[in-house]
Amino acid sequence: MNELQDILFIGLPTLALVAAGVGVAVRSRRRAAPSDTTPGAQTSTPQAPATAEPPASAAPEAPAPAAGRMVRLRERLARSGSPLGARLLAVLSRDHLTEADWEEIEETLLVADVGAGPSAELVDALRERVRVLGVREPGAVRELLREQLLALVDPTMDRSLATEPVMLTGEGQTGVQPAVLLVVGVNGTGKTTTIGKLARLLVAEGRSVLLGAADTFRAAAADQLATWGGRVGVPVVRSDKDGADPASVAFEALAAGREHGVDVVVVDTAGRLQNKAGLMDELGKIGRVLSRQAPISEVLLVLDATTGQNGLTQARVFAEVAGVTGIVLTKLDGTAKGGIVVAVQRELGVPVKLVGLGEGPDDLAEFDPEAFVDGILG
Ligand SMILES: Nc1nc2c(ncn2[C@@H]2O[C@H](COP(=O)(O)OP(=O)(O)OP(=O)(O)O)[C@@H](O)[C@H]2O)c(=O)[nH]1
Numbered sequence: 413m414n415e416l417q418d419i420l421f422i423g424l425p426t427l428a429l430v431a432a433g434v435g436v437a438v439r440s441r442r443r444a445a446p447s448d449t450t451p452g453a454q455t456s457t458p459q460a461p462a463t464a465e466p467p468a469s470a471a472p473e474a475p476a477p478a479a480g481r482m483v484r485l486r487e488r489l490a491r492s493g494s495p496l497g498a499r500l501l502a503v504l505s506r507d508h509l510t511e512a513d514w515e516e517i518e519e520t521l522l523v524a525d526v527g528a529g530p531s532a533e534l535v536d537a538l539r540e541r542v543r544v545l546g547v548r549e550p551g552a553v554r555e556l557l558r559e560q561l562l563a564l565v566d567p568t569m570d571r572s573l574a575t576e577p578v579m580l581t582g583e584g585q586t587g588v589q590p591a592v593l594l595v596v597g598v599n600g601t602g603k604t605t606t607i608g609k610l611a612r613l614l615v616a617e618g619r620s621v622l623l624g625a626a627d628t629f630r631a632a633a634a635d636q637l638a639t640w641g642g643r644v645g646v647p648v649v650r651s652d653k654d655g656a657d658p659a660s661v662a663f664e665a666l667a668a669g670r671e672h673g674v675d676v677v678v679v680d681t682a683g684r685l686q687n688k689a690g691l692m693d694e695l696g697k698i699g700r701v702l703s704r705q706a707p708i709s710e711v712l713l714v715l716d717a718t719t720g721q722n723g724l725t726q727a728r729v730f731a732e733v734a735g736v737t738g739i740v741l742t743k744l745d746g747t748a749k750g751g752i753v754v755a756v757q758r759e760l761g762v763p764v765k766l767v768g769l770g771e772g773p774d775d776l777a778e779f780d781p782e783a784f785v786d787g788i789l790g
């Protein structure tokens with residue numbers, strides 16, 4: 413029996429909806445457990461009572477508004493001392509650009525994790541433009557570089573986050589359903605932190621949110637999510653049992669979100685199991701169980717910007733099983749490796765939608781290509 417089955421046969425969790433400061437009324441109810449087509453994955457205990465915990469008494473914090481965070485992104489990048497822009501500009505400003513200079517530019521891009529293909533493309537485009545225009549004046553060189561970097565980051569990609577409730581008609585569930593956001597990624601990349609910050613961002617925009625703690629692998633994971641939820645007054649559906657079936661928790665979170673008519677349900681997942689196959693099986697099952705109830709609006713892959721090639725390898729694996737629709741690049745503060753934005757978008761053909769800029773509760777911003785490039789250029 414593999415570890416996935418071990419987890420499934422532990423039995424169904426008792427789920428608690430932690431209504432944190434928002435006075436969500438929760439009816440105790442009984443519901444059929446989610447089934448799955450994975451052989452041996454059916455659970456035999458079909459009931460999972462949901463219990464309500466009293467709302468926290470402390471008034472929720474007021475998150476920082478979404479507007480203005482782009483500016484912060486630019487400032488943080490500039491302050492992180494990212495040498496990429498400065499080094500490129502220094503070389504480009506030399507009087508006569510030699511073959512060695514162009515190689516230095518390419519090397520600089522590679523060191524910043526831009527990736528071999530995009531780096532070569534950028535150098536070719538710059539060489540061509542410099543040859544045709546003959547620009548050497550610093551302002552013009554900067555503008556040229558800005559233009560080319562922006563083209564690599566691709567401002568035409570749709571980076572909007574699908575957080576609108578969806579209307580379902582036809583068979584099965586009908587009516588307005590919450591937008592479902594599934595958050596995946598390797599352990600330590602910043603999934604739970606990002607969900608907490610995202611909840612704040614959504615609350616600041618006036619959306620109602622519910623969080624599902626489907627990371628049942630680590631005992632403290634649900635507490636961590638509940639703390640984030642509590643701070644901003646967002647309810648959290650969790651299991652009070654370690655090792656509970658994560659797909660059941662995800663299912664119950666969506667059910668609670670639907671019952672309470674929230675706009676967005678965000679589901680946290682584990683980043684580590686005993687092995688990769690187990691993790692991927694588990695994510696696959698969570699995805700199937702959710703999408704049978706309502707379409708999943710976003711599968712967000714959280715990547716740590718400081719992990720370079722490792723991050724790209726992870727991205728490939730997750731994209732295969734989870735159908736990633738957007739990338740969240742965390743820890744962009746204090747890294748000179750911002751080129752990973754370009755590399756990962758190329759690798760997956762999926763846009764970076766959000767970026768993490770620090771450990772603070774409001775250090776998450778929608779990704780803005782222009783602010784990003786300006787930040788790199790300093
Ligand atoms: N500097 C910085 N730190 C971050 C950022 N995002 C997350 N972190 C930190 O990264 C660490 C791991 O974050 P978690 O949210 O617990 O990561 P996770 O992916 O949920 O990890 P698992 O639950 O173990 O899978 C924490 O210390 C966070 O504060 C960021 O944008 N910048």
Ligand SMILES: [Mg+2]
Pocket residue numbers: 603604605627633681
């Ligand atoms: Mg986590």
